[in-house]
Amino acid sequence: MIQLSDITLRRGREPLLEGARLTIHAGQKLGLVGANGTGKSTLFALLRGELATDTGDIALPAGWRLSHMAQETPALSRPAIDFVLDGDTALRAAEAEVAAAAASGEGERIAYAHADLETVGGYDAHARAGGLLHGLGFEPAVHQRPVAAFSGGWRVRLNLARALMAPAELLLLDEPTNHLDLEAVLWLEQWLRAYEGTLLLIAHDRDFLDNVVDGIVHIEQQRLYSYSGAYSAFERQRAERLAQQQALHERQQREIAHMEAFVTRFRAKATKARAAQSRVKALERMERVAPAHVDSPFTFEFPEAPRAGNPLLALEDVALGYDGVPLLEGLRQSLAPGDRVGLLGRNGMGKSTLIRALAGDSEPLAGHVRRAQHLRVGYFAQHQLEQLDPSASPVEHLVRLAPNAPPQTLRNFLGGFDFRGDQALDPVAPLSGGEKARLVLALLVWSAPNLLLLDEPTNHLDLEMRHALNRALQAFEGAVVLVSHDRYLLETTVADFWLVGNGTVQPFDGDLDDYRRWLARDQRERDQARSAAAASTAGENTARTTTPAGPGTGRVQGRAGNAGAGPSSGRTREDRRARREANARTEAALRPLRRRVAAAENALERAEAELASVEARLADPGLYVPEARAELDQLLKSQGRLRQDREAAETEWMAAEEAVEAARAGDPSATG
16 A cells, blocks of 8 residues: 655645645556646656655555656667566566576576576566567567667657566556557557556546546645546546535635624624634634636637638549558548548558648649648647747747737737746747647647648647647537547547558548457457468478478379379268368357357447446436435446446457357367
């Protein structure tokens, strides 16, 4: 158990935490949330022992191993897989002892060294590291590539893999989903759900938090508030707490006003002086209830854009790629005013390539991109953060777009993105990644586009800014094309999906749950194809090594050929009968497995339907009043149970599908 007792932690003069308390039980998975600058990363540094408290105590269990995700990665020449393996210090120590023991030639020492290596999982360590890299999107061909050869976003993934590689009772992850695509986020969710240690997670992806954590710690007004349940449950509980706090604050303010009026009226009267003085002391002793603050610092919306033709943009037999090599071909998509499209597809399949072509940042290798008159594109991509002028202020950036706008109008607009006071006038060089992303979004909103092209716009944005962007996009009347690993943003702002892969772009008929199942099937097919290719290669190698060569080859081949020549008709009938019997056995094995698949599909559909019904009921504001508390509690319990049922049904469905595939391939264990 981790215990924080009356912690005060300062950065500069102002306290980030003051009198904060928190208890974390072994095995808990907690999300740490709060506005930027409230001290989330500082709290992590405290837990890592890199900072000391100003007052208060922190206690961690003796002997606990801690792993955390580093935020910076030097440009190392070390291969990526070795960098990941370095995260397991016990493994590296055991490997060093094996090498030293071998050099010493001492038999007993060598035996003990190999036993220790087995204890720390040394014999499957490379496979585990390779699995982590694969899950995070690294193809096997790049595992030996130097760390320095990867871009910043891919180095973040390497840091994450290294943190996951380290055996630990406490795992600290600070925004691990930044720079991940949707497929890697889904993989990481599964990995963290299976993790048996204690997890403390900083994340700004509400769906990710909902699917991983079982509690939320919220930093607010220099205190730590604990909530049971995932992020959606936290939002509801916090809204209820704030409503109660506001009611208590208002009642206390009425009481204070009444007492102050009494003091003012009767302090001078001898008969009432003692009573007035007692009320003065009561006011001094009273612990004031702060007003509830739920207002977001972000308030903005997209201005009305000029009308443009229909279609806004059309691709006519377009091919896209690099250095003359096509990545996508035969594209014939079009976008109409009001279209809302989310791009799906594995990393490297061409989503960003397509968005750049739509934005006009790259020219097609073949075909034509037709653009409507009055088309005005708003394009957000991560590289645009680097294109900000570091010496210019947010106001100066906006003045370059609107040189004739009144200065106060520009200041008010930037205030909606929380650039206020000196921050609106100071250079942008020292701004954080999240603040720079907000500025790029502000410039984009000011330009009044009628087509928005957004490539991972929520990287570095906190939950409040994501919520503000979500609301603004829902009210936006133009067309949207969105690439994002934030499922909540995708689910609430797009209407259609395009699947980018296998060299083309096709409509995807389904939602994100369907896409997750499609990914699982696609991964199985890829794994099976890889296994088949490996088996074929091994067979060819065996054939080459066993074929006789040189003098005498003809005689050997001749004897082999004669031995198998001219099979009798009886032998042929036996072969046919054996094949029929084998087919019958396979079909008999498949029948119960197909019933298992159908049952699992039905269970999954029932769980999803019931969960949708419960969550629709939870959306009713009337539930969040004291009179409805019992019903709310029951619905929240049902929601948690149904989520578990859905996950169990999905796991069973996938297992059943795999069993069918294994039975078709002739795996005798498939029916077990």
